[in-house]
Amino acid sequence: MNRLLQTSLLVVSLSGLTVLAEDEYENAPIRYSETEPNDAAQRLERLMATGKVKVDRTDAWTVLRDVMKQFDIPAESQVMVFSKTSKQNDRISPQTPRVVYFGDNAYVGYCLGGSIEVSTIDPKLGPIFYLLDPYEAPQKPLHFQRDQSCLSCHGGPFTPEVPGVIVRSVFPGPEGHPIMSQGSTVVDTTTPFSDRWGGWYVTGKHGSVLHRGNVTATEQNDQTIDIDFKKGANITNLGKFFDTTPYKRKSSDIVALMVLEHQTSVQNILTKANHTSLRAMHMQTSLQRELGEKVEREPVGTARRIIDHCAEDVVEALLFKDEAELPAGGIEGDPAFQTAFTKRAPQSSDGRSLKDFQLLNRLFKHRCSYMVYSLTFQHLTAPLKQTVLSRLWTVLEGKDTTGSYDYLGESERSNIRRILAETLPGAPPEWKKALASK
Template identity: 35%
Template sequence: MKFCALLLFCLHAAALAGRAGDYQDFDQPPHDYWKRAPQDRFSRWMNDVKAGRVQLDYSGEKAFIASVLKSLDIPASSQMLSFSTTSLQLSLISPRTPRALYFNEDVYVGYVVGGKVEVVAVDPELGGIFYIFDIPRNGQPPRPERATRCMNCHAREDTGYVPGLVVKSVIPGPTGGSLESFRQALSGHGVPLNQRFGGWYLTGAGGLTNHLANFYGRSTPQGIVRNPIPPGTMFSYDRYLVAHSDLLPQLLHEHQIGFVNRAIEATYRTRTYLDAGQGKLSPEHAKILDEQAKGLTRYLLFADEVPLPVGGVAGDEEFKTDFLSQRHIGPGGAALKDFELRTRLFQNRCSYMIYSAAFRGLPAEMKQRVFARLAQALDSGKPNPEFAYLPAAEKQKLRGILRETVVGLPSGW
């Protein structure tokens, strides 16, 4: 069963990659990535900072980063530490100076001690918008700039050639440079755990032992020799906001990236097809979008989620509290964010990313297809074998949560 799930996951990713040329370049009409004014959360935040509506702490690097995260509703407990040089600031990153990353559903912040702040914010229609800026040293407001070089990685095969998110898994050398890469062009909760976390520090792993975190490699005539580096032994946590790089945020980060990239790609493809048909879809294009909606629906419903390690995942308590504080509550107090963590991530298997900017930005022609497929998948009266892993009671609960918390559901859904 694990092999079949992985095969379906890989075939879907390959199918998307194979159709990458179906839509025009993201910087050309009808997309005009560089010409359109971004509507992402971070661009609105910048306006608030300039207008004095957001107060930041300039007393030191850590204080500044903490105040930025707080003002963006990003929990410091989401911290993940990466020591591979897969960043614009590669000269500053190493096992001794890992890059810290923090996130919520729509904004991702990277920080290198003594370096710059990197931000990716998801625009509902354009996808990932990339910014970089120096930490202010004189009490003046930060001056973020759009980062064009990010497109060298963030609009390539890993994202379906549209502006998306990337998470790398590599065997880094002693200074962080990559010796070997894994799971190229794959993202999401279907990626096997033994292919994840290469070049990352990982804490709270519990029963997860077959992973690629917490070591660097050395090239020898006999091959790559792995050298363990337990988190906190080559650097001091005092330089960071929290003293962990917990497994649970990394699992959710992977899940989110998988959804965001699929949703952005669907948005660009739908917009291209509508432009080609002057607002109408040809039968061929409609069929392709039907298949893409099917893939998005499967992803939302965790169809190909890999099981958690034996014994489950404990998760950092502060992060769990922070994450659950933003629940959309449905009937009986149930929410899509409610953790399970014994064998899978969530009790109620429809992704909370249905509330995200990436989902909200889906064109109506795609979103309505997804809503229709969700209704079919969750119809206990007409069970779909494709979603037989969802018990009838869970389907009923999911329908109730979605009816009460999701904006734009068709009447009668």
């Protein structure tokens, strides 16, 4: 992430303007807030308005169910968060957790009696944030209200200065308020198991290694805390913590949580890299025009260096560099989520998928992220995407000389090469030729 921040500052300096980092995405060429999104929420609203899609408005749960169906979000992806780290904090507590669901390109959250929170992905802008009132009078159309206030958390330091989606691990007090003196962790693929899930409910087995989930803390006068992580370990029934009756599903699956954390962190890296690449090319074009030079379509000089740095960050994220190990013996979650998650995963001719789970010492069998199929990856700027694909293939062919990816053995790299060559939209033709020659 540090390289991306440095490179984005380089782009800002090129403009000759003093721009706050958190505002970069509001300026050309991104113009996040003033740009009409091209995302699933906008498309669904148009379909509902024309009557082509009907949503059952019996209650909030039926609205949630039908919206999730349109966004291709499985109900089995449910996780629960009880820390007050959301727009609807007054509705969240250890007794009334917020439910969160996710698909590959969309996220929804719901608090009992509250609005449905929605984040859908625009290929260029990144995540777009909305509120949907499920209690709107039935004669009125449902409306996704774009909510820019979400950017106070979802568009700053927590999300590398781009609009982003995050999973935070905090030390929650008895009512769910984060104990600020203890700080928080934005969880990604590299976060140690023991630092995860503070303020979240977690169901599943994980052996003797403890995490922060399922329990609250009490702050002492000396700013230390009293918390018993053992009480939150290896939980399979959340009924001991709160009344689960109002909730359609009673779980907050450990595997779903780990997938969500991986997905959100990679999404943010992709968004950051794409925004930085867009700005680099915008600045290059502006400077060349200002200097009366030929406008180059390909990145040169500083823009080339910036995009190369961005590409390396993307490749590191896609290939699970520095992934945190799972506890000895692995983890065990709900098979229903794993089935739903892998249901339509693209498969190679030998039946392998980037969504195949391993769950013993790492999350997935084949350590190349399924986020290569995401909207953001598929719509990366051409120079960035070409650089990422070239660098990715170099690593997967065992030709990387940095030693950074030595954890990937030849067998795993070979399996990943086949999966990508046979399933990745827009895969370079030479990838398939390389497979055929071996």
